[in-house]
Amino acid sequence: xxxxxxxIQAIAALVAAACALPGVFLVLRRMALISDAISHAxxxxxxxxFFLVEDLTSPLLVVGxxxxxxxxxxxxxxxxxxxxxxxxxxxxxxxxxxFSIGVILITRFAGDVHLDVDAVLLGELAFAPxxxxxxxxxxxxxxxxxxxxxxxxxxxxxxxxxxxxxKLATFDAALATALGLSPALVHYGLMALVSVTxxxxxxxxxSILVVALMIAPPAAAYLLTDRLPVMLGLATLLGVGSxxxxxxxxxxxxxxxxxxxxxxxGIAFALAFLLxxxxxxxSLARRRLRQRWExxxxxxxxxxxxxxxSPEAAEESRIEHxxxxxxxxxxxxxxxxxxxxxxxxxxxxDGSLALTDxxxxxxxxxxxx
Amino acid sequence: MSETPAIEVSDLTVAYGATPVLWDVDLTVPPGVxxxxxxxxxxxxxxxIKAILGLIRPAAGRVLVQGRPYDVQRRLVAYVPQRRTVxxxxxTSVLDVVTxxxxxxxxxxxxxxxxxxxxxxxxxxxxxxxxxxxRQISQLSGGQQQRVFLARALVQDASVYLMDEPFxxxxxxxxxxxxxxxxRLRETGRTVVVVHHDLQTVEEYFDWATLxxxxxxxxxxxxxxxxxxxxxxxxxxxxxxxxxxxxxxxP
Amino acid sequence: MxxxxxxxxxxxxxxxxxxxATLGIVAGALGSFAVLRRQSLLGDATSHAALPGIALxxxxxxxxxxxxxxxxxAVAGWIGTLLVMxxxxxxxxxxxxALGIVLSVFFGVGLxxxxxxxxxxDAAQAGLDxxxxxxxxxxxxxxxxxxxxxxxxxxxxxVLLWKxxxxxxxxxxxxxxxxxxxxxxxxxxxxxxxxxxxxxxxxVGVVLMSAMVVAPGAAARQWTDRLGxxxxxxxxxxxxxxxxxxxxxxEASRMPTGPTIVLAAGVVVIVSLFLAPRRGLVWRxxxxxxxxxxxxxxxxxxxxYRLAEQHDTLRHAHEEAAIAAxxxxxxxHGLEELAERGWAxxxxxxxxxxxxxxxxxxxxxxxGTG
Numbered sequence: 001x002x003x004x005x006x007x008i009q010a011i012a013a014l015v016a017a018a019c020a021l022p023g024v025f026l027v028l029r030r031m032a033l034i035s036d037a038i039s040h041a042x043x044x045x046x047x048x049x050f051f052l053v054e055d056l057t058s059p060l061l062v063v064g065x066x067x068x069x070x071x072x073x074x075x076x077x078x079x080x081x082x083x084x085x086x087x088x089x090x091x092x093x094x095x096x097x098x099f100s101i102g103v104i105l106i107t108r109f110a111g112d113v114h115l116d117v118d119a120v121l122l123g124e125l126a127f128a129p130x131x132x133x134x135x136x137x138x139x140x141x142x143x144x145x146x147x148x149x150x151x152x153x154x155x156x157x158x159x160x161x162x163x164x165x166x167k168l169a170t171f172d173a174a175l176a177t178a179l180g181l182s183p184a185l186v187h188y189g190l191m192a193l194v195s196v197t198x199x200x201x202x203x204x205x206x207s208i209l210v211v212a213l214m215i216a217p218p219a220a221a222y223l224l225t226d227r228l229p230v231m232l233g234l235a236t237l238l239g240v241g242s243x244x245x246x247x248x249x250x251x252x253x254x255x256x257x258x259x260x261x262x263x264x265x266g267i268a269f270a271l272a273f274l275l276x277x278x279x280x281x282x283s284l285a286r287r288r289l290r291q292r293w294e295x296x297x298x299x300x301x302x303x304x305x306x307x308x309x310s311p312e313a314a315e316e317s318r319i320e321h322x323x324x325x326x327x328x329x330x331x332x333x334x335x336x337x338x339x340x341x342x343x344x345x346x347x348x349x350d351g352s353l354a355l356t357d358x359x360x361x362x363x364x365x366x367x368x369x
Numbered sequence: 370m371s372e373t374p375a376i377e378v379s380d381l382t383v384a385y386g387a388t389p390v391l392w393d394v395d396l397t398v399p400p401g402v403x404x405x406x407x408x409x410x411x412x413x414x415x416x417x418i419k420a421i422l423g424l425i426r427p428a429a430g431r432v433l434v435q436g437r438p439y440d441v442q443r444r445l446v447a448y449v450p451q452r453r454t455v456x457x458x459x460x461t462s463v464l465d466v467v468t469x470x471x472x473x474x475x476x477x478x479x480x481x482x483x484x485x486x487x488x489x490x491x492x493x494x495x496x497x498x499x500x501x502x503x504r505q506i507s508q509l510s511g512g513q514q515q516r517v518f519l520a521r522a523l524v525q526d527a528s529v530y531l532m533d534e535p536f537x538x539x540x541x542x543x544x545x546x547x548x549x550x551x552x553r554l555r556e557t558g559r560t561v562v563v564v565h566h567d568l569q570t571v572e573e574y575f576d577w578a579t580l581x582x583x584x585x586x587x588x589x590x591x592x593x594x595x596x597x598x599x600x601x602x603x604x605x606x607x608x609x610x611x612x613x614x615x616x617x618x619x620p
Numbered sequence: 621m622x623x624x625x626x627x628x629x630x631x632x633x634x635x636x637x638x639x640x641a642t643l644g645i646v647a648g649a650l651g652s653f654a655v656l657r658r659q660s661l662l663g664d665a666t667s668h669a670a671l672p673g674i675a676l677x678x679x680x681x682x683x684x685x686x687x688x689x690x691x692x693x694a695v696a697g698w699i700g701t702l703l704v705m706x707x708x709x710x711x712x713x714x715x716x717x718a719l720g721i722v723l724s725v726f727f728g729v730g731l732x733x734x735x736x737x738x739x740x741x742d743a744a745q746a747g748l749d750x751x752x753x754x755x756x757x758x759x760x761x762x763x764x765x766x767x768x769x770x771x772x773x774x775x776x777x778x779v780l781l782w783k784x785x786x787x788x789x790x791x792x793x794x795x796x797x798x799x800x801x802x803x804x805x806x807x808x809x810x811x812x813x814x815x816x817x818x819x820x821x822x823x824v825g826v827v828l829m830s831a832m833v834v835a836p837g838a839a840a841r842q843w844t845d846r847l848g849x850x851x852x853x854x855x856x857x858x859x860x861x862x863x864x865x866x867x868x869x870x871e872a873s874r875m876p877t878g879p880t881i882v883l884a885a886g887v888v889v890i891v892s893l894f895l896a897p898r899r900g901l902v903w904r905x906x907x908x909x910x911x912x913x914x915x916x917x918x919x920x921x922x923x924x925y926r927l928a929e930q931h932d933t934l935r936h937a938h939e940e941a942a943i944a945a946x947x948x949x950x951x952x953h954g955l956e957e958l959a960e961r962g963w964a965x966x967x968x969x970x971x972x973x974x975x976x977x978x979x980x981x982x983x984x985x986x987x988g989t990g
Contacts (some may be wrong), residue, residue: 093838121731121752208727458788478784
């Protein structure tokens with residue numbers, strides 16, 4: 001591996017980690033698409049700030065452009081408050097217009113700006129090692145590496161310091177308000193974090209693919225754990241894994257690095273979606289099947305209990321009756337009865353079914369819940 | 370009773386995922402009654418109505434409307450969903466919403482015509498909303514919204530009416546209008562099933578009641594089933610009994 | 621107006637205008653339903669998801685025939701939409717996250733495929749990247765025919781199933797109770813939305829096409845309270861934005877088509893939000909202002925009367941400041957309103973006094989409340 005390759009991977013990993021952390025809260029707060037809106041709407045901010053400072057990795061540009069992100073959030077909020085359009089439409093109106101302004105600015109002034117439409121969509125990760133950060137004559141590494149380290153450190157600090165507030169505002173905004181922890185402040189803090197991160201990541205992966213790194217790893221982690229700290233860790237790991245995997249995928253295919261990273265993040269989510277131990281499709285299907293039998297056996301027990309001691313008990317407890325009344329086909333009914341017998345819930349008494357004591361207890365428990 | 374029941378539910382079990390919402394419910398609604406379904410929140414009242422309408426697939430059990438499956442008896446049944454389930458800012462007029470009650474009779478693709486609009490206007494007259502026929506629906510009060518939904522069901526000219534909380538959040542005038550309407554439906558031989566929340570008014574408004582809490586607790590004429598013991602079974606310990614024997618749910 | 625003359629004489633310009641009008645009409649009409657069904661952002665996922673479909677269709681067939689590429693786009697967009705629904709239905713991942721993942725991952729895969737295509741050295745590959753931000757100038761007659769045919773099908777289906785789609789959008793449960801297959805209708809309407817999106821991809825591009833689904837519908841909703849009028853208006857707004865944006869972009873140099881069209885649509889939305897009668901913000905502010913002024917007038921009237929009572933003579937004039945002390949700061953508007961109605965008059969400078977008519981009015985109002 002060459003030094004630039006190592007540097008590119010280090011930057012990619014930092015970007016992925018920095019995106020995954022605020023992404024966790026976006027996914028939990030059902031605001032994933034705000035990241036889409038912010039990352040698009042940053043473009044005019046980046047272009048205008050670039051006219052002023054002419055350096056994509058300058059902290060000034062990051063702050064200037066990130067403020068456009070907050071403006072987007074405010075605009076969506078204002079538009080929603082008019083009650084003329086709903087939130088989804090408000091988001092869908094604001095960011096395409098801002099993004100369009102950005103693209104037009106870039107195209108009109110393409111000669112003066114070292115930004116082009118490709119950079120907007122794909123980022124320039126491959127060129128990142130060429131922009132060196134030089135301190136007092138010493139080359140200390142690529143600027144992007146330092147910038148993303150700074151942003152990652154900011155994100156970690158924010159989340160560590162405000163962990164309690166973030167957690168409470170995410171899961172119980174009303175309680176947070178009651179306790180005097182302003183959810184609005186936490187909200188705008190998070191939005192500022194997302195904006196700053198998106199500006200930093202924009203340079204590496206472009207506007208649209210930022211969304212992949214912010215949402216896909218946290219959503220995959222969400223399928224793998226119930227605990228917030230674990231989810232933060234897993235999302236970071238999956239993000240970094242997608243970034244590195246995506247890099248080598250791009251290397252192998254000789255294709256866009258940013259696109260491959262998004263693809264790898266997609267694969268990570270798809271794997272979690274299919275194979276997550278408890279929430280994946282496969283284990284879900286298995287559990288459904290098992291539940292269906294248990295449920296049917298429970299229904300049988302309750303059915304028998306409902307009619308126990310009533311005049312129609314003899315009629316209702318006949319096996320043929322199950323087919324007609326519970327709308328079960330004969331095979332299914334027979335298998336349910338066999339299963340229930342195996343579990344000792346019912347006993348067969350000449351053509352009729354009778355509840356055992358155990359069956360009665362199970363039925364009662366189910367009914368009381 | 371030798372007559373075919375208006376609705377016959379047998380052994381109905383419905384589950385959302387692994388959570389049972391209705392367990393083995395049997396229910397017979399004789400024709401021509403005005404029946405309340407009461408029970409605590411989460412008792413499965415709305416689910417029962419939706420299962421009767423075939424909007425939810427039951428895990429087990431069977432529903433018959435006038436002796437035959439719902440699929441073939443659909444035209445005999447009218448449905449009044451909960452008012453808050455729709456978007457009242459939808460760009461349409463009162464008359465247009467009521468005309469939707471005719472869509473079932475029209476079938477696919479055919480458009481409503483003059484006759485359908487006339488029927489819709491007649492239904493609006495029955496709920497006292499003729500003047501508002503051309504209003505946009507977002508300009509209606511809660512009670513007026515409810516009356517629009519009732520008119521839409523009246524247009525269906527059904528023999529069985531299923532109503533989900535028609536009294537929720539309406540003003541006193543509308544409440545009286547609805548009661549009047551329900552009685553008129555019963556007088557013309559219709560069967561009406563109403564999900565109802567206010568235990569105070571069950572005995573006054575209805576002649577038949579079903580007490581539901583995941584299981585069917587009791588069902589029959591109001592004076593037989595609306596007993597302290599049954600209410601206790603339905604609501605657990607949350608029922609306070611007032612001095613004159615009326616009951617109220619204590620939160 | 622040379623542009624207008626060129627429209628009738630210049631074949632290319634006419635193709636561009638017709639193409640942009642077609643996409644605007646179809647996206648506006650079907651987008652209205654998406655806006656009402658709160659699916660504004662589904663269009664965003666669908667249009668981004670279409671990119672790998674376009675690239676794959678080209679890689680597999682080696683052809684740039686419009687129908688091939690559009691079919692590829694439609695299939696990929698449709699699969700993306702289904703994936704969103706599948707993820708939401710089966711897992712606890714919410715709608716917004718599912719949309720974000722499908723949108724960005726499909727788009728990323730599309731970019732990977734595009735970079736692979738660009739590296740292949742055959743001449744035929746050129747021009748696929750016009751699907752990113754759209755290029756109206758690249759529209760040919762055969763593109764136009766494809767767009768018009770697909771759009772025509774989508775619009776015809778909407779007209780034919782108008783009543784059913786209205787029912788599905790307003791009250792799906794009630795529709796199901798009437799026996800309409802609402803799930804199938806839902807799938808069909810979503811499919812028509814996918815068609816509306818792919819029709820516009822070549823002109824507007826995958827990145828911004830979603831705006832053409834949302835903006836015309838959101839604008840049209842402000843002007844009317846009838847679904848039929850809304851859909852027709854949205855189609856007209858879509859066509860207006862499409863044609864004006866496409867013409868500006870093909871006349872001016874270095875104006876990308878997609879963003880220009882979206883800006884035009886944005887202007888239509890802003891004008892509608894502010895100026896649409898009744899719902900528009902300007903009208904609402906005016907109504908608020910009038911209400912405040914009327915309330916202020918009522919307070920000032922009673923106040924003048926009370927102050928005058930303390931001074932025996934009802935024609936006693938008072939400084940504005942004295943009235944403001946009891947009636948609050950907004951007294952100036954209220955006093956002006958009183959003057960307009962002839963109930964009070966400015967005596968000199970900042971002093972005001974009731975007229976006889978004002979006195980009668982004040983007594984009437986106070987009498988009413990005791």
